[in-house]
Amino acid sequence: MSSRVVITGLGVVSSIGIGVSEFWKTALAGRSGITPIKSFEPFFMAAYRSKVAGQVHNFSPEQYLPASQSNRVDRYAQFALVAAKEALADAGIVMAKESPHRVGVMVGAGMGGMVMGEREITQLFKTQKPNRVHPNFIPTITLNSASGIVAMAYGAKGPNLTISTACSSSAHALGQALYCIRTGQADVVIVAGADASITPLVFAGFCSLRALSTEYNDTPQRASRPFDRHRDGFVMGEGAGALIVESLAHAKKRKARVYAELAGYGATSEAYHMVIPKEDGEEIATTMKIALNSAGLTPANVDYVNAHATSTPIGDQVEVRAIKRLFKTRANAVAVSATKSLVGHTLGAAGALGAIASSLAIHTGQIHPTLNYDDPDPDCRLDGISRQTQERKIRVALVNSFGFGSNNATVVLKKFAA
Numbered sequence: 001m002s003s004r005v006v007i008t009g010l011g012v013v014s015s016i017g018i019g020v021s022e023f024w025k026t027a028l029a030g031r032s033g034i035t036p037i038k039s040f041e042p043f044f045m046a047a048y049r050s051k052v053a054g055q056v057h058n059f060s061p062e063q064y065l066p067a068s069q070s071n072r073v074d075r076y077a078q079f080a081l082v083a084a085k086e087a088l089a090d091a092g093i094v095m096a097k098e099s100p101h102r103v104g105v106m107v108g109a110g111m112g113g114m115v116m117g118e119r120e121i122t123q124l125f126k127t128q129k130p131n132r133v134h135p136n137f138i139p140t141i142t143l144n145s146a147s148g149i150v151a152m153a154y155g156a157k158g159p160n161l162t163i164s165t166a167c168s169s170s171a172h173a174l175g176q177a178l179y180c181i182r183t184g185q186a187d188v189v190i191v192a193g194a195d196a197s198i199t200p201l202v203f204a205g206f207c208s209l210r211a212l213s214t215e216y217n218d219t220p221q222r223a224s225r226p227f228d229r230h231r232d233g234f235v236m237g238e239g240a241g242a243l244i245v246e247s248l249a250h251a252k253k254r255k256a257r258v259y260a261e262l263a264g265y266g267a268t269s270e271a272y273h274m275v276i277p278k279e280d281g282e283e284i285a286t287t288m289k290i291a292l293n294s295a296g297l298t299p300a301n302v303d304y305v306n307a308h309a310t311s312t313p314i315g316d317q318v319e320v321r322a323i324k325r326l327f328k329t330r331a332n333a334v335a336v337s338a339t340k341s342l343v344g345h346t347l348g349a350a351g352a353l354g355a356i357a358s359s360l361a362i363h364t365g366q367i368h369p370t371l372n373y374d375d376p377d378p379d380c381r382l383d384g385i386s387r388q389t390q391e392r393k394i395r396v397a398l399v400n401s402f403g404f405g406s407n408n409a410t411v412v413l414k415k416f417a418a
Contacts, residue, residue, distance in 0.1 A: 005181045005263075006416060008256040009091025009244030010356050011083035011192075015054035015237060015343045019086060024360050026342075027368040028389050032221035033343045034235055040200040050212035052220035053198045054237030054344030069153050072136050074113030077146040079240035079349075080194035084150050091244035092256060093188065095154050104158035104186040105151045106177045108170030108193040110348035110403070111202060113141035118199050146194055158186040164348070166403030167308075169193060170241065171351025174399075174411050175265030177245045187250040193352030194240035203236060209275070212236065213311065224345075225372030226309035226338035227316050227380040234310040237344025241352030243359070259359040263396075264295025264412035272406045276314055281321030284408060288326050288398055291410035297396055299327050302334055304361060304397040305384075306354040309338035309370075310345050319400065320380045332383035335392050337361075341371035351401035355411055358397040362415050367392055 010020045015033025017023040026033075033054045037045060045051050061070035061078040064085065070078050088095075095103070120137050124130060139145060144162040151160050159180055163172040170193020177189035197203075206212050213233040216223035224235040245262055268290065270283040277284065292298060305323060309316055324331045339350075339357045346353060361367045367390040376385070399411040 003182055004248035004261060005178050005245060006248050006251050006258045007243050007245055007260050007262055007359050008251050008258055009087040009093065010259065010359060011086030011090065011242035012353070012356060013056060013079040013083050014239040014353065015056055018059065018082070020090065027357065028366055030369040030371060030389070032371055034220045034223050036220050037198065040203065043200055048203065049207045049214045051217040052223050052235060054235060054346065055198060056238055069149065072140065073145060073149050074140050074196065075115045076109060076113060076194045076196035077149050079196060080107060080146040080150055080192045080242070081153060083194070083240040083242035084190050084192050087242035087244050088154065088190065092254065093244060098188065100155050100157040102158055102187040103156040104177070104180055104189040105147045105156050105160045106163065106173040106189055106191045107147035107150065108163045108173035108348045108351060109143050109146060110164060110166045110169050110195050111197040112143040113145055114197045114199050114202055117141045118201050146192065150190060150192065156190060165407040166405055167345065167347055167350050168401040168403035168407050168409040169348035169351065171399060171401030171409035171411050172267060174243065174245070174262065174351065174355055175267060175409060178262050178265050181245065181247050188244065188246040190242065191245050191352065192240060192242040193349040195347040195349050196238045197347060198236055198238050206236060211312065222372055224311050224341050226307070226311045226341050226370060227320070227377055227385055228373050229375040229377040231311045231313060231316065234312055234340065235344035237346040239343065239346045239353065240349050241356045243352060243355060258416040260362045261414040261416045262411070263414040264291045264297065266291030266294060266410045268408045270406035270408060275404055277318045277402060279318055281318050281325050284319060284322035284402065285325040287408040288322065288400070288410045291398065291412045295412040297412065299330065301396045302398055303392060303394045304335040304358065304367060306358045306397060306399045307336050307338050308400040308402045310340055317377070317379045320382060323382065335367050335384040335390055336382055337367050338370045342368065351399065351409065354399045354401060355413065358399050358413050362394045362397055362413060365391060365393055
């Protein structure tokens with residue numbers, strides 16, 4: 001029998017709070033983290049179709065990290081470091097007591113070091129001085145910079161991987177951590193998802209793709225509205241989520257507190273379209289079923305789905321079709337919520353933040369509301385979606401995360417039973 005794997009520590013950097021306590025308190029209160037973008041200097045915001053995002057305000061890395069860790073890394077890696085630091089402390093992991101080669105790091109990132117990348121290329125063309133490019137440019141913008149710096153910060157010498165599958169990146173990182181522990185390669189894995197891509201070029205790219213909400217620039221907190229009839233695109237977000245994943249045997253030896261059991265994982269490629277999911281929902285339903293099979297569970301066991309739910313017209317509709325296809329007559333009995341309604345779409349961090357929200361829901365029996373579900377789209381209506389906090393006993397939760405490139409991931413979490 002495969003060894004059991006549990007989640008023992010959580011860390012968050014988000015637009016609704018830095019730290020798990022603030023994140024969860026704000027989430028349950030149903031307060032949005034979407035705010036206006038003040039400026040993309042030297043570009044005028046009038047040139048951008050969308051003008052709102054889930055921004056992390058008042059973030060000073062020196063408040064949380066030594067200068068040696070924060071000064072030479074991109075903003076997204078700073079987020080990952082801060083979230084990982086909190087998660088390790090929350091789990092009670094003392095690295096001096098761990099065998100370093102038994103502690104791994106798995107990070108999901110969709111875009112990577114875009115803040116430095118855009119800044120340096122702008123400076124290069126402006127100054128025409130290639131000899132003045134930042135000496136740490138290459139190691140900072142590589143997608144594995146966050147996983148590398150997290151490992152170095154804590155002396156984690158086990159498997160170190162970066163998963164980049166766009167918006168499903170950190171859900172896949174959780175799945176790979178599950179495999180890593182089950183196959184005996186590590187006892188503990190620091191899993192993180194991070195992105196900081198509210199930058200002039202990336203934001204312009206998503207605007208050009210016509211993927212972002214544009215109808216709520218004057219009312220930002222109403223812009224991210226999954227499953228609502230008047231949704232018109234997703235809202236960009238930034239941040240990081242970190243989870244400490246370890247074998248049950250290791251957690252028991254430490255007498256660790258357990259949030260939830262990481263029980264299963266499904267990964268598929270629709271092989272269909274770079275941006276749009278297959279419209280009948282069959283492939284997403286298949287992904288959820290594969291994840292449940294890997295956990296030894298069935299749709300009848302599921303109480304809650306933390307939906308990918310980006311607030312795009314096609315994406316939300318297809319995910320609901322998949323939920324109905326999988327759960328059939330139980331579809332309206334399953335609780336469903338959309339974390340992106342609170343923080344926007346954090347790209348590579350989305351799966352990790354969804355898993356954190358789901359772990360806390362299992363642990364506390366509370367599910368955060370889905371904001372702006374004011375006029376339910378008939379094609380997205382499910383009884384389990386609520387604008388209010390739900391009190392539920394959750395035994396099994398699914399975390400859905402789907403990325404550009406037809407890339408799907410579902411993670412299964414269970415209430416821990418010794």
